[in-house]
Amino acid sequence: MTDVVFIEALEIDALIGIYDWERRVRQTLSFDIEMEFDNRIPAAADDIALTLNYKAVSKRLIEYVQSTGFGLVETLAERCAEIILNEFDVRRVRLKLSKPGAVRGARAVGVRIERSRDP
Numbered sequence: 001m002t003d004v005v006f007i008e009a010l011e012i013d014a015l016i017g018i019y020d021w022e023r024r025v026r027q028t029l030s031f032d033i034e035m036e037f038d039n040r041i042p043a044a045a046d047d048i049a050l051t052l053n054y055k056a057v058s059k060r061l062i063e064y065v066q067s068t069g070f071g072l073v074e075t076l077a078e079r080c081a082e083i084i085l086n087e088f089d090v091r092r093v094r095l096k097l098s099k100p101g102a103v104r105g106a107r108a109v110g111v112r113i114e115r116s117r118d119p
């Protein structure tokens with residue numbers, strides 16, 4: 001990836017996990033996202049309409065993640081990457097999904113994936 005729009009430490013509460021107690025309480029997840037784009041295009045016109053709007057992506061993910069209830073962080077990460085690639089003008093995305101406090105002794109655990117529109 002060369003130029004990216006990033007979203008760092010986006011915190012969203014969701015129902016997630018494989019254990020009984022995790023099906024009853026929401027946990028705070030944290031997302032770090034990098035989305036490939038050409039910085040020169042919006043910069044040339046200084047125009048929000050020509051860029052990848054990180055606020056719009058964040059709002060869409062917040063709306064989606066809050067409505068989910070997956071067992072695995074893997075599943076949620078894949079669905080979020082699909083939303084970004086399918087609904088926004090993004091060809092490649094890196095997404096790290098962290099579940100803070102899920103493992104005693106670790107600050108966070110989770111997955112990091114990289115997906116693109118073209119195989």
Ligand SMILES: Nc1nc2c(c(=O)[nH]1)N=C([C@H](O)[C@@H](O)CO)CN2
Nearest residue numbers: 017018019071072073074099102103
């Ligand atoms: N690779 C994964 N391992 C584990 C997951 C997961 O989603 N992906 N989930 C759990 C539990 O839900 C855990 O987060 C509870 O502390 C365990 N391992």
